Amino acid sequence: MAGPRLRSIGPNAPGSFLLVDCNDDFSNLDGAGRAVAALARQPRAPVYAALLLLILVSWAVLGVMAIELARVSAPDAAGPGAAVLGWLPQVDWPAGLAWFVQLCAQPVEAGAGRAGRFSALAAMWFLMSLAMMLPSAAPMMRTYCEIADTARAGAKAVVHPAVLLAGYLAVWLAAAVGFAGLTVIVSFSSPQAGLAPMRGVAGATALAIAGLYQFSGLKDACLTRCRDPFATLFARWSDQPTAIFRLGLAQGVWCLGCCWALMLVMFAVGIMNPFWMALLAVFALVEKQATGRKFQRVSGAILLVWSGALLVVSLKGGG
Structure with a gap:
C-alpha cells in the first residue's frame, strides 16, 4: 500500500x-x-457550475414574475418594453410562485401583511441582485480559483471558493433588504406606483443620482478594486475560512459601491422590467471589464441627459 x-x-x-x-x-x-x-x-468546476445555476435560476424566476406582472398590471406599469411579455402564451405557473408575485405587487398597507410583503420584496431584490451582479462577479471567482489551484498544486491549504462566494452574496442580501425598504418608502409616498416606473421628479431624481455617482471618486475607487481583484485576493490570501469569508464581504462591498446607484435606475424604468435588468447586467459586466474612465463618464452623461429629459417632459405634462 x-x-x-x-x-x-x-x-x-x-x-x-x-x-x-x-x-x-x-x-x-x-x-x-x-x-x-x-x-x-479542483474546486473551480463546481463553483462555476453553482455560479451558473444561481444565475439561470434567478433569471428564470424573475422572467416568470415579469410575465405574470405584465398580465395583471396596466400596460405601462411594467415599464418600457415590458408590454411584449403580455403577448406570450398563457402558462399555469406553480401556485406558490403566483402567490409570491401577487405579494410583491400589492400595495404596502398597515397590518399583519406588511412583514410578509417586505420579506417578498427583499427576496425579489436579492434575486435581481443575483441575476444582475453575479455575471460581473465571475472574473473575481475565476481569479480566486486560479490562485487556489496554484496553492493546491503546491500542497497548501485552500479554502473552498464557495466560502468567498458566500461572503460576496451576504453583502447583496443586506443590500436587497435596503432596496426593499426603499421600495416600501416609494410605495407609501405613491401607493398607486407599486413596482411601476417612478415618474416625474422622483424618476428624474433617481436617474440624476445614478448619473452623478458615475463621476464620483468613490465610484472610481470601487471600480478600480472590481476591475483588478487579483491584487486584493492575493494580498489577503488565507487558509482560514473566516478570513476568506471576510474577503468575500470586502469584494461584495466594492461591487455594491460600484453598482448601488445603477440599481436606482430600476425605479425609473420599472423594478421588475426584465429588459432593463438584462441591460444593466450587461452594463455592469462591460464597465468592470473596460479600462479607463471613458465608458463610466459617457454612461453618467447619458443618465443625466435622460434625467433632464424626463423632468422636462413631466413638468410640461403636469406630472
Missing part, C-alpha cells in the same frame, strides 16, 4: 487535511467517488 497521502493543515484546523499526492487517480473508489474526489481537488 502506498504511503500516507494526507497531512493535517495545522492545530488551528483539527480534522482538516490536504491531499499531498495531487496525481492520485483515486483508483480504489467507484466512478461516483472518483468524480467527487476530482471535484474536491
Whole structure:
C-alpha cells in the first residue's frame, strides 16, 4: 500500500487535511467517488457550475414574475418594453410562485401583511441582485480559483471558493433588504406606483443620482478594486475560512459601491422590467471589464441627459 497521502493543515484546523499526492487517480473508489474526489481537488468546476445555476435560476424566476406582472398590471406599469411579455402564451405557473408575485405587487398597507410583503420584496431584490451582479462577479471567482489551484498544486491549504462566494452574496442580501425598504418608502409616498416606473421628479431624481455617482471618486475607487481583484485576493490570501469569508464581504462591498446607484435606475424604468435588468447586467459586466474612465463618464452623461429629459417632459405634462 502506498504511503500516507494526507497531512493535517495545522492545530488551528483539527480534522482538516490536504491531499499531498495531487496525481492520485483515486483508483480504489467507484466512478461516483472518483468524480467527487476530482471535484474536491479542483474546486473551480463546481463553483462555476453553482455560479451558473444561481444565475439561470434567478433569471428564470424573475422572467416568470415579469410575465405574470405584465398580465395583471396596466400596460405601462411594467415599464418600457415590458408590454411584449403580455403577448406570450398563457402558462399555469406553480401556485406558490403566483402567490409570491401577487405579494410583491400589492400595495404596502398597515397590518399583519406588511412583514410578509417586505420579506417578498427583499427576496425579489436579492434575486435581481443575483441575476444582475453575479455575471460581473465571475472574473473575481475565476481569479480566486486560479490562485487556489496554484496553492493546491503546491500542497497548501485552500479554502473552498464557495466560502468567498458566500461572503460576496451576504453583502447583496443586506443590500436587497435596503432596496426593499426603499421600495416600501416609494410605495407609501405613491401607493398607486407599486413596482411601476417612478415618474416625474422622483424618476428624474433617481436617474440624476445614478448619473452623478458615475463621476464620483468613490465610484472610481470601487471600480478600480472590481476591475483588478487579483491584487486584493492575493494580498489577503488565507487558509482560514473566516478570513476568506471576510474577503468575500470586502469584494461584495466594492461591487455594491460600484453598482448601488445603477440599481436606482430600476425605479425609473420599472423594478421588475426584465429588459432593463438584462441591460444593466450587461452594463455592469462591460464597465468592470473596460479600462479607463471613458465608458463610466459617457454612461453618467447619458443618465443625466435622460434625467433632464424626463423632468422636462413631466413638468410640461403636469406630472
